[in-house]
Amino acid sequence: AQTVTQSQPEMSVQEAETVTLSCTYDTSESDYYLFWYKQPPSRQMILVIRQEAYKQQNATENRFSVNFQKAAKSFSLKISDSQLGDAAMYFCAYRREAQKLVFGQGTRLTINP
């Protein structure tokens, strides 16, 4: 079974600085999707970024980018120019068969003004 591990329960960063959240996963599949979701205090899950495993190029969405290392099964999220609104729980997720998502334990990100 696929597993997703986020080893950082909490992270903090100064506003305007850069922070990287770690995620590793385990799978025997060669083609799959990985996601980062953000869950603010409202509890609404928001898609931050998506990466297709067959693409070697790392995905980027404005201030958010990933470092996808397929051989190492690592999928970290870099947030540049951190803003107060980035404070949230961040979940890494692996997409199983039939679009089912397996989530990591989450990392609580605090932004210090």
Place this chain on the structure above:
Amino acid sequence: GAVVSQHPSRVICKSGTSVKIECRSLDFQATTMFWYRQFPKQSLMLMATSNEGSKATYEQGVEKDKFLINHASLTLSTLTVTSAHPEDSSFYICSASPGPYEQYFGPGTRLTVT
């Protein structure tokens, strides 16, 4: 676009009663909907997958007779917690998928069983 609603947002029920939670895709048709459960300060755990017009498929360890799922139309799925007990208290989140790639989440329902 791609809005998913859940109703109610909060519900309190007495032990032994049943409670129904609705999940609606407001501006798209969802061929597949998913139900997740999230305990405080924990991750989301997939409970079941529902496809319109067919029976839901449940993840291992999820009691299908306790958590009844109905996907009556391409825009509506319901989760009924039957004979609820305090240990069923949790945050329930649905998501809906219009196709093979994207999945959109509802705002969640907080269930408290007293």
